[in-house]
Amino acid sequence: MTQIEKALAGKITREVRIAAKEESLSPQTLSSLVAAGRAVVVHNKIHLHCRTLAIGESTRTKVNANIGTSEKASDLKTELKKLRIAVEAGADTVMDLSTGGNLDKIRREIIAASTVAIGTVPIYQAAREVTDSGKTIADMSASSLFEVIEKHCADGVSFITVHCGVTRSSVDRVRKQGRILGIVSRGGAFLCRWIESNRRENPLYEDYDKLLSIAKKYDVVLSLGDGLRPGCIADATDRGQIEELILLGELARRARKSGVQVIIEGPGHVPLDQIEANVQVQKKLTDGAPFYVLGPLVTDIACGYDHIAGAIGGALAAQAGADFLCYVTASEHLRLPTPEDVREGVIASRIAAHAADIVKGIARARAQDLKMAKARASLNWALQAKLSLDPDRARRLQGRTPLQESETCTMCGDFCAIKMYRESRTRKNRAKR
Numbered sequence: 001m002t003q004i005e006k007a008l009a010g011k012i013t014r015e016v017r018i019a020a021k022e023e024s025l026s027p028q029t030l031s032s033l034v035a036a037g038r039a040v041v042v043h044n045k046i047h048l049h050c051r052t053l054a055i056g057e058s059t060r061t062k063v064n065a066n067i068g069t070s071e072k073a074s075d076l077k078t079e080l081k082k083l084r085i086a087v088e089a090g091a092d093t094v095m096d097l098s099t100g101g102n103l104d105k106i107r108r109e110i111i112a113a114s115t116v117a118i119g120t121v122p123i124y125q126a127a128r129e130v131t132d133s134g135k136t137i138a139d140m141s142a143s144s145l146f147e148v149i150e151k152h153c154a155d156g157v158s159f160i161t162v163h164c165g166v167t168r169s170s171v172d173r174v175r176k177q178g179r180i181l182g183i184v185s186r187g188g189a190f191l192c193r194w195i196e197s198n199r200r201e202n203p204l205y206e207d208y209d210k211l212l213s214i215a216k217k218y219d220v221v222l223s224l225g226d227g228l229r230p231g232c233i234a235d236a237t238d239r240g241q242i243e244e245l246i247l248l249g250e251l252a253r254r255a256r257k258s259g260v261q262v263i264i265e266g267p268g269h270v271p272l273d274q275i276e277a278n279v280q281v282q283k284k285l286t287d288g289a290p291f292y293v294l295g296p297l298v299t300d301i302a303c304g305y306d307h308i309a310g311a312i313g314g315a316l317a318a319q320a321g322a323d324f325l326c327y328v329t330a331s332e333h334l335r336l337p338t339p340e341d342v343r344e345g346v347i348a349s350r351i352a353a354h355a356a357d358i359v360k361g362i363a364r365a366r367a368q369d370l371k372m373a374k375a376r377a378s379l380n381w382a383l384q385a386k387l388s389l390d391p392d393r394a395r396r397l398q399g400r401t402p403l404q405e406s407e408t409c410t411m412c413g414d415f416c417a418i419k420m421y422r423e424s425r426t427r428k429n430r431a432k433r
Contacts, residue, residue, distance in 0.1 A: 007035035019054035047156035061353035074101030117158035138197030163227035174240035181231035188227025229268030318356030
């Protein structure tokens with residue numbers, strides 16, 4: 001039985017107990033959320049040293065980091081370094097989006113080295129294998145795609161992105177809509193080309209039951225991908241995006257009935273005033289399924305600073321109810337991210353997630369901020385750095401060593417407001433005596 005089947009049967013699993021403790025929830029509460037499809041427990045039993053993770057309602061907002069090779073840059077050592085940095089920076093999951101090099105070897109080594117759940121997009125490998133053989137995307141067979149999907153699951157991947165909502169109907173609607181950027185999802189573009197070249201339906205939609213049987217076999221979470229997400233602000237919340245979301249809601253319901261856990265992926269590029277509505281519509285159409293958003297990016301012109309644009313959107317989305325943020329790095333739209341880009345991207349998204357958790361009622365979030373406030377009130381510089389989301393950076397910027405005893409920083413010096421207020425209170429108390 002899978003996690004959701006056991007939850008529906010009233011059985012509280014070991015994984016649920018572990019995740020519930022991490023979230024400061026009762027096992028019964030988390031199990032009921034899993035049964036309802038409003039939370040998922042991510043853990044492939046084949047990936048033995050992987051942390052068990054809950055994503056969804058009443059849980060801390062999670063952050064994913066994307067790594068992976070490309071055709072032009074396929075150094076495994078660099079990707080393993082990115083993995084290590086992402087985990088050290090606090091990423092809850094990592095996705096291997098590799099498209100260049102020995103994809104099986106890269107994925108398996110990433111899984112072997114990772115202590116967090118790994119996700120993949122299997123169609124990337126299916127597309128690479130068919131093009132490497134001298135053919136085109138249109139020549140990819142449905143059977144080869146499903147073979148790759150099963151291989152990823154058998155290797156220990158905990159969740160997979162599958163673009164089941166890219167159909168003949170939705171692709172046609174996108175074309176009629178007249179988008180500026182058309183389809184920007186790589187998986188969505190692969191399937192669009194395949195559908196139009198073969199004049200056939202998307203096999204991930206047409207043979208959805210086959211996909212469910214594979215996911216159920218390995219208890220892998222399906223991340224129903226937003227293959228028609230908007231790639232610019234002007235294309236946000238259009239007919240193609242919404243039609244795909246409606247279909248994903250229906251597919252999510254079928255998955256739960258089949259004993260498969262599901263999360264839903266979302267946009268993308270979304271202006272500030274549409275983010276809350278996007279989250280509300282997703283929750284309504286998918287019966288409260290966990291929502292996984294890329295950013296969202298709130299402007300198209302932040303090249304080099306898209307991690308900031310994504311953090312702004314991510315904070316608003318998570319406050320509105322999004323459960324899972326896919327980080328965006330400064331390299332977005334420009335190049336493959338460097339290890340330092342990965343670190344900054346994770347931290348930026350963690351800031352967004354934490355800011356949202358403060359107002360979502362996650363007790364741990366408020367407690368962390370209260371500890372920082374007290375550390376600042378006492379001018380405890382070492383503790384302030386320790387409590388920061390990026391302690392190493394905080395220490396570097398402080399420029400302090402354990403031997404430095406100055407109470408104030410270089411900003412205010414003797415005019416430190418906290419120090420002056422504390423001294424004035426001390427004088428007042430002495431005067432009263």
